[in-house]
Amino acid sequence: MKTITRLLIKAISSVSVDIEKEYQKQRKMYEIIHLDYLKFLGKTVDANVALEDREIPIRIFYPKEEGEGLLIFFHGGGWVYGNVESYHKTCRTLAKETNQIVISVEYRLAPEYPFPLGLEDCYEVTKKFFTETDILQVPSSKITLIGDSAGGNLAASVSLLARDRGEFKVEKQILLYPVTHNNHTESSPFPSISTKGEDYLLTAKDIVTYVNLYKKDIRDVKDPYMAPLLVEDATRQPATLLITAQHDPLRDEGEAYGYKLKEAGNYAEIHRIDTVHGFFNYSLFPKANKKAYTYIKHFLKGDAFNEQKRQK
Numbered sequence: 001m002k003t004i005t006r007l008l009i010k011a012i013s014s015v016s017v018d019i020e021k022e023y024q025k026q027r028k029m030y031e032i033i034h035l036d037y038l039k040f041l042g043k044t045v046d047a048n049v050a051l052e053d054r055e056i057p058i059r060i061f062y063p064k065e066e067g068e069g070l071l072i073f074f075h076g077g078g079w080v081y082g083n084v085e086s087y088h089k090t091c092r093t094l095a096k097e098t099n100q101i102v103i104s105v106e107y108r109l110a111p112e113y114p115f116p117l118g119l120e121d122c123y124e125v126t127k128k129f130f131t132e133t134d135i136l137q138v139p140s141s142k143i144t145l146i147g148d149s150a151g152g153n154l155a156a157s158v159s160l161l162a163r164d165r166g167e168f169k170v171e172k173q174i175l176l177y178p179v180t181h182n183n184h185t186e187s188s189p190f191p192s193i194s195t196k197g198e199d200y201l202l203t204a205k206d207i208v209t210y211v212n213l214y215k216k217d218i219r220d221v222k223d224p225y226m227a228p229l230l231v232e233d234a235t236r237q238p239a240t241l242l243i244t245a246q247h248d249p250l251r252d253e254g255e256a257y258g259y260k261l262k263e264a265g266n267y268a269e270i271h272r273i274d275t276v277h278g279f280f281n282y283s284l285f286p287k288a289n290k291k292a293y294t295y296i297k298h299f300l301k302g303d304a305f306n307e308q309k310r311q312k
Helices: 001-014 019-033 086-099 117-131 150-165 205-212 218-222 249-265 286-300 303-311
Strands: 043-050 055-062 070-074 101-105 142-147 173-177 239-247 268-276
Touching: 019 205, 043 117, 055 086, 055 117, 070 086, 070 117, 070 150, 086 101, 086 286, 101 117, 117 142, 117 150, 142 150, 150 173, 173 249, 173 286, 239 249, 239 286, 249 268, 268 286
Parallel strands: 070 101, 070 142, 142 173, 173 239, 239 268
Antiparallel strands: 043 055, 055 101
16 A cells, blocks of 8 residues: 555544544435536436335446346445445446446335345345346346445445345355454454554444444344354355455455355355445545455356356
8 A cells, every 4th residue: 555545544544533423414415425517418217126114215326238147236425324325436336347237226224214124125125136136137146245344344234134035146256345244343353453454444333333323232243144143054155256455444254254155164255455434435446446446346156156156
C-alpha cells in the first residue's frame, strides 16, 4: 500500500464517531460519500418483491450485452448503513465488468429492524429469482449470490438457510471480506482483530458496535445464521469465492470460513488482496478492485470449479 494512501487511511480512521448514537446521521453521510455521479450510465430498473406483509425494494442493473447470468447483491455497511443508492456505482460497475444482470437488494436495516429481519429480506428476494426464473429468463444454475462485509455475511447466511429450508439450491457465492464470527473483542481467536483493529478504516471497536446494533438479544450472536463460522455442518454449500483484505480486522475470520467450507467438502477459493476493508465500494483502490474483478470473472466462468468436478 502506498505511503500517501496509508497516511490518508490512518487520518480518516482517527476520526471518532459514536455509531450507536449517530447512526442515522452516518447513513446520510455514507450515501453522500458513495454518490454515483455517472448514475445515468447503464440501464437500471427499480422494482419491488411483494410479500404478504411487505415489499422489498430492489434495483436491477443490466449489462450492455445480453447478460450471461444473474448476480444477487447484498450491500455492506454493518447491517446499519447502505442502500441501493450508496452501492449504485458498485453494482453498475459489477454488471459492466461481469456482463451479468445484477440485483441490488434494499434489505431492512438495524437497529430498527434487528436480526433476522434483514436476512429474511435477502432470503425472500433470492428465493423469488431462484424459483421464478422466467422473470429475468435466467436459470437457477446461473444465479450467484454476492455481498461485501455485512453483505457477505448475509450471502453466506442465505446459502445456509437455503440448504436448511430446502426451497432452492444456491450453486455459487462470492463473499467479499465477510463478517463470519461473533467475537471482535480482545479475546477474539483471530489475530487480525488486534493487529488490524485500528488505523485501517474499519476498527474492531466499530465491528462490536455493529454487531450490538444488529442483534435483537444476546442469544443471536451464537446463531450460525448471524455468525456463519459457528455452523456445525458446513456441507452442501455453494462453490465459493472468498476475497479478503490484508489490512482488515475481519481478514482471518473470513478466511477461516473459507477453509471450513473446504474441509466440509465444498469448492472454495480464498484470495487475499493487499488493501483495506471496504475497498470494493471505493474508487480510491483501483488496483485492488482490478485484482478482485479478475478473481470474480474467472470464478464466474467456472473453469477451476469445473476442473475440480472433472477430477472427482
